[in-house]
Amino acid sequence: MENKFSQKVLEKIKEEKIEPKPRWQFLLKDYFIWLTFGISLLVGGLAFCVMLSIILDNDWDIYRYLEISPLEHFLISLPYIWILLLLLFLAVAYYNYRYTKKGYCCNAFTILALSVFGSIILGTFFHALGLGGKIDRTLSRNFSFYQKIHCCCHRKDIWTQPEKGLLGGKIIGIKNVSNFDLEDFSGFIWQVEKNEQTLLRGPILVEIGEEVKLIGKKKEEKVFRAFEIRPWWNQEEE
Amino acid sequence: MLDKENCGEKTDEELVALTLKNQDFFSCIVERYEAKLTRYIRRISAATQEDAEDLLQEIFVKVYRNLYGFDPSLKFSSWIYRIAHNQVISQWRKTKSRPQVLKFEADEDFLKFIAADEDLAGNIERKFTGEEVRDVISRLDGKYKEVLVLKFLEEKDYKEISDILRKPLGTVATLINRAKKQFAKVVKEKEIKF
Numbered sequence: 484m485e486n487k488f489s490q491k492v493l494e495k496i497k498e499e500k501i502e503p504k505p506r507w508q509f510l511l512k513d514y515f516i517w518l519t520f521g522i523s524l525l526v527g528g529l530a531f532c533v534m535l536s537i538i539l540d541n542d543w544d545i546y547r548y549l550e551i552s553p554l555e556h557f558l559i560s561l562p563y564i565w566i567l568l569l570l571l572f573l574a575v576a577y578y579n580y581r582y583t584k585k586g587y588c589c590n591a592f593t594i595l596a597l598s599v600f601g602s603i604i605l606g607t608f609f610h611a612l613g614l615g616g617k618i619d620r621t622l623s624r625n626f627s628f629y630q631k632i633h634c635c636c637h638r639k640d641i642w643t644q645p646e647k648g649l650l651g652g653k654i655i656g657i658k659n660v661s662n663f664d665l666e667d668f669s670g671f672i673w674q675v676e677k678n679e680q681t682l683l684r685g686p687i688l689v690e691i692g693e694e695v696k697l698i699g700k701k702k703e704e705k706v707f708r709a710f711e712i713r714p715w716w717n718q719e720e721e
Numbered sequence: 722m723l724d725k726e727n728c729g730e731k732t733d734e735e736l737v738a739l740t741l742k743n744q745d746f747f748s749c750i751v752e753r754y755e756a757k758l759t760r761y762i763r764r765i766s767a768a769t770q771e772d773a774e775d776l777l778q779e780i781f782v783k784v785y786r787n788l789y790g791f792d793p794s795l796k797f798s799s800w801i802y803r804i805a806h807n808q809v810i811s812q813w814r815k816t817k818s819r820p821q822v823l824k825f826e827a828d829e830d831f832l833k834f835i836a837a838d839e840d841l842a843g844n845i846e847r848k849f850t851g852e853e854v855r856d857v858i859s860r861l862d863g864k865y866k867e868v869l870v871l872k873f874l875e876e877k878d879y880k881e882i883s884d885i886l887r888k889p890l891g892t893v894a895t896l897i898n899r900a901k902k903q904f905a906k907v908v909k910e911k912e913i914k915f
Contacts, residue, residue, distance in 0.1 A: 488774070489751035492781045496744060501782060503741065506789040584792055587887035 516582050523576035524598065528605025529618065530569040535606060536615025537562040540716065548648050548698065549641070564632050573598050620716060639668040645701040650675075651715060654693045663689060665697070665707075674706045682711040728752070733797030737788055744785075751781050754798075757875075758805050764870045766809050780808045799884035802875070806867075806885055860907045865900035872897055 495501070538561075546556035576598040580586045586594070609615060622629040630637060642651030650673065656664035658674075665673045675697060677689075687695065694715035700708045728736070728749035736753075739746040758780060762773045783804055791800055858866060871877045871885060882893045 488755055488777075489748035492751050492778055492785075493745065493748050495778065495782060496747070496785055501786060503788040504786055504790065509787075509790040584794075588883070588889055590889045590891055 513584065516579050520576055520579035520583070523572045523579060524601045524605060527569055527572035527576060527598070527602035528609055529614070530565050530572060531602050531606025532609035532615035533618050534562050534565040534569060534615075535610045536619055537565065540616065540619070542696070542713070545641070545649065545698070549644075550647070569602065573602060576601075616716065642696050643668050645673075645707055648698055648700055650697045650699070650701075650707050651695065654689065654691055654695060657689070657691060665695070671705065675709050676702070676706070677709045677712065681709050684711055684713045687712055687714045734793060737791055737797065740785075741788055747781075747785055750784070750801075754781075754801055758801070761802065761805060761870070761875060762809055764874055765806070765867060766813070768809075776808060776812060777805075780805050783808060795884050796881060799877075799881045802871075802877075802881075802885045803887065857904060857907050857911065861900065861903055864896060865903055868893065868896045869900050869904070 541560050543553075543556070543560070546553050549556060551559075573595070577591070577594050580589075580594050580598070589597075606615075630639060639651065642649050644650075645667075650665070650667060652665045652667035652673070654663050655666045655672070658664065661676060661678055663675050663677075665675050667673060683689075687693070689695075689712065696713040696715055697707060697709045698711040698713075700710070702708050728746075731739070731749070733750070733753070736746055736749050740750065755777065758777055759770075759773050762768055762776055762780075763770075766773075766776075768776060780801075784801055787804070791797065858869070861869070867886065868882060871882045877885065879890055879893050879897075882888075882897075883890045886893065888896070
């Protein structure tokens with residue numbers, strides 16, 4: 484005897500002209516999930532490399548000029564926006580991996596560990612290629628907003644404190660071997676004095692157009708004595 | 722013309738391949754899983770026989786629609802149970818009423834499997850009445866009910882439960898362990914002596 488229920492199901496399928504969804508739809512969904520997972524890892528890697536670049540580029544020794552503790556300096560110097568971006572894309576990568584065909588077989592810790600590990604490996608590779616510095620510089624030069632949000636402290640503000648011995652800006656004129664003019668980030672022109680004791684730290688050239696950071700002492704109004712000159716970007720630009 | 726006599730000899734995977742060529746073969750799959758899935762639906766939901774049948778029809782239509790999405794690395798039974806499980810959950814969400822009590826059509830089966838379990842065997846000295854089973858089960862968390870049903874009533878192994886619920890094997894083991902502990906605890910609290 485014909486099974487009534489199976490007939491009913493079959494009739495419904497025939498009456499409503501229900502067809503199996505084509506295979507390509509399932510494949511497309513799978514590829515999309517894997518692609519999104521890959522992109523999330525890639526963006527996570529980029530976020531990690533910029534984060535690494537900012538951390539390595541930071542002047543960790545200037546806390547004493549800022550009159551704060553090393554811990555406070557550490558906390559205000561962390562690139563929170565990139566840390567948040569990294570965490571966001573780790574979460575996206577985790578979510579996507581969970582929805583791959585076999586994603587549920589791994590526990591949350593394994594998936595997260597894999598995502599973190601993947602982002603770190605990719606990020607370190609990108610950093611070795613100099614991508615972190617390039618992204619940070621490009622964003623800093625083209626979006627003033629970026630400078631304000633990329634960490635708690637506005638980097639240019641930190642280096643616009645001549646009373647505390649910190650001054651940054653662009654060299655706009657060289658008078659002689661011991662004097663040059665510098666335009667700070669507020670647009671003021673400073674006469675900078677240096678001598679043979681002035682330490683040139685990092686890949687620095689004292690020439691017009693160069694962006695620099697100075698550690699020294701404000702001598703008088705718009706005159707600054709430089710003890711140390713550093714490039715604005717610690718990592719060499721290509 | 723469909724030769725239904727041969728259906729019984731075919732594996733699930735062969736029936737899927739045949740259905741994709743001739744939809745009439747789908748009735749073989751329906752017949753093979755109709756009773757099993759009806760029991761499963763009624764065990765994990767408070768559905769009446771009529772509701773279970775409606776739900777079952779939706780499940781089979783969904784199975785048919787998604788036949789090309791069947792992952793051959795899974796057992797077909799795990800795949801179809803997963804669809805049934807998801808459909809029941811989806812139904813719960815629609816009606817917003819998760820059942821509080823699980824219906825057991827085969828309490829004796831349940832007791833047999835519970836009794837065979839080493840962790841719980843010591844607690845079982847007499848037979849449950851159907852009412853007692855329902856009462857104990859109704860006090861368990863939903864996630865524990867699901868795994869107990871799959872493990873003891875549907876007789877699924879850990880791998881199959883992992884595939885049905887889409888949870889890692891370790892999580893399934895933990896859930897079953899906790900479900901058994903909670904079951905024993907509820908029994909003790911109620912001072913039911915087996």
